[in-house]
Amino acid sequence: MTQFGRQLGIGPTDNTSDQRTPRKPLRLIPSVARESFVPVVPARYVIRTHEWDMTRIAPGRPRGDGTPIEVTGTLRNENGTPIRDALIEIWNANHHGRYRHVEDASGLQLDENFFGMGRVVTDEDGNYRFWTISPGAYLARPDIGRWRPKHIHLSISGGSARLITQMYFPNEPNNASDPMAILMGDGFENNIGKTYETSDLDVDEGYRFDIVVGGRNATFFE
Amino acid sequence: MTQDNGSNLLKATNEDTSGPFFPIYFQDESLEDLTVLGPGIVGAPSGQHIILCGRVLDRHGNLANGVLMEFWQANAKGIYNSPANLGHPDLDSWFNGYGRLRSASGEYKFCTIMPGASDSRAPNITITLFSDGISRIVTQVFFEGHKANETDPVLKSLDTDDQARLIARHGGQTDGGAEIYLLDIVMAGVNETPFFDDFES
Ligand SMILES: [Fe+3]
Numbered sequence: 001m002t003q004f005g006r007q008l009g010i011g012p013t014d015n016t017s018d019q020r021t022p023r024k025p026l027r028l029i030p031s032v033a034r035e036s037f038v039p040v041v042p043a044r045y046v047i048r049t050h051e052w053d054m055t056r057i058a059p060g061r062p063r064g065d066g067t068p069i070e071v072t073g074t075l076r077n078e079n080g081t082p083i084r085d086a087l088i089e090i091w092n093a094n095h096h097g098r099y100r101h102v103e104d105a106s107g108l109q110l111d112e113n114f115f116g117m118g119r120v121v122t123d124e125d126g127n128y129r130f131w132t133i134s135p136g137a138y139l140a141r142p143d144i145g146r147w148r149p150k151h152i153h154l155s156i157s158g159g160s161a162r163l164i165t166q167m168y169f170p171n172e173p174n175n176a177s178d179p180m181a182i183l184m185g186d187g188f189e190n191n192i193g194k195t196y197e198t199s200d201l202d203v204d205e206g207y208r209f210d211i212v213v214g215g216r217n218a219t220f221f222e
Numbered sequence: 223m224t225q226d227n228g229s230n231l232l233k234a235t236n237e238d239t240s241g242p243f244f245p246i247y248f249q250d251e252s253l254e255d256l257t258v259l260g261p262g263i264v265g266a267p268s269g270q271h272i273i274l275c276g277r278v279l280d281r282h283g284n285l286a287n288g289v290l291m292e293f294w295q296a297n298a299k300g301i302y303n304s305p306a307n308l309g310h311p312d313l314d315s316w317f318n319g320y321g322r323l324r325s326a327s328g329e330y331k332f333c334t335i336m337p338g339a340s341d342s343r344a345p346n347i348t349i350t351l352f353s354d355g356i357s358r359i360v361t362q363v364f365f366e367g368h369k370a371n372e373t374d375p376v377l378k379s380l381d382t383d384d385q386a387r388l389i390a391r392h393g394g395q396t397d398g399g400a401e402i403y404l405l406d407i408v409m410a411g412v413n414e415t416p417f418f419d420d421f422e423s
Contacts, residue, residue, distance in 0.1 A: 002381065011355065017355035017356065019282060020286060020409045021355065021410055023410050024414055030379050036343065036362070037294075037420060040294075040319075040320060042318040044318075045250070046250075077232075079231065080232055089245070089248050091244070101243040103288060104242075117247050155240070155248075163235065164357070166239075187236050190235055
């Protein structure tokens with residue numbers, strides 16, 4: 001007998017969400033099959049050592065336009081155990097709201113000093129850190145004037161932990177109308193970076209973004 | 223850190239859509255063909271080579287461009303390379319069982335080996351989809367012609383229409399001897415693929 005799980009929500013004013021969100025409730029995995037659904041990502045990734053500093057394309061190069069920021073946090077599972085050696089893949093739009101991606105047809109300005117993609121690995125204690133340029137908001141729905149608020153994409157893979165998420169910024173005017181933020185409801189707070197002082201660092205703003213992998217992303221091996 | 227009321231567990235970070243621009247730059251060819259270890263390397267996982275391919279379609283039957291697909295499967299002897307199986311004699315040193323590809327068009331092709339049957343399960347591959355507009359959705363694909371399909375607990379938990387939506391059709395053989403299996407994944411609407419939830423929530 002089919003047992004049902006959640007009904008996924010459709011992001012309001014998001015055409016792609018409307019086209020791609022399953023309409024039927026999710027089926028619950030029979031318990032004997034649960035283990036087979038949890039991938040283990042082998043640690044065989046390649047990372048260039050300077051990728052943690054996304055404010056410039058390579059060491060010694062000039063910085064991109066806009067505000068250099070630091071993002072740091074700790075990656076944990078729901079029990080609070082740090083997840084070490086996890087890969088975090090990061091991508092964000094440049095100061096003007098443009099991705100250096102062949103499919104970004106926005107026509108917004110590219111920045112010759114900004115690449116917008118980087119990878120870091122969590123340390124022994126699950127900590128990570130990277131620098132980037134604070135992304136611009138971009139107009140996702142020109143027809144109705146709906147913007148995507150400033151955000152940084154993060155993809156986390158480590159052992160059987162797997163999560164793709166976004167870090168948002170506090171007090172941004174477009175946060176409230178964002179379809180993904182609306183779907184998250186009160187939980188959206190959890191996806192906003194918390195500011196800290198960076199006067200001793202070569203960046204202008206700091207954001208703490210602690211990440212907890214759990215719920216549907218849980219690993220029950222670790 | 224924030225905590226759930228009445229629970230010692232930390233509150234999980236919300237999943238979010240990958241958006242349309244998951245970097246092609248992060249692509250790793252060694253995760254798109256698990257039959258090959260890497261350039262110039264002697265050795266290979268054991269098992270029958272297969273190619274799992276098809277289309278990812280949206281509610282209107284259009285190709286879902288820019289999808290990120292991840293695959294997870296047991297080796298030819300039905301053993302997953304998971305921490306639970308550490309030291310298992312039937313682990314294959316040359317097979318991790320995790321694959322990943324990003325499809326610009328929405329058509330996909332994943333080269334791997336036929337997973338073995340394990341415990342009470344029919345051979346299967348777990349597919350995770352990330353794309354613009356959605357957070358992760360997960361399903362499991364089976365292979366036409368396997369007797370164990372009739373008794374598999376995941377297939378048995380579904381009605382016959384849904385079962386058919388998860389069984390890849392055999393589509394012949396390549397010149398190189400790989401068996402071809404075809405499966406379209408329909409994200410929403412008529413003929414929607416059944417997707418699964420990890421927990422009661
Ligand atoms: Fe984005």
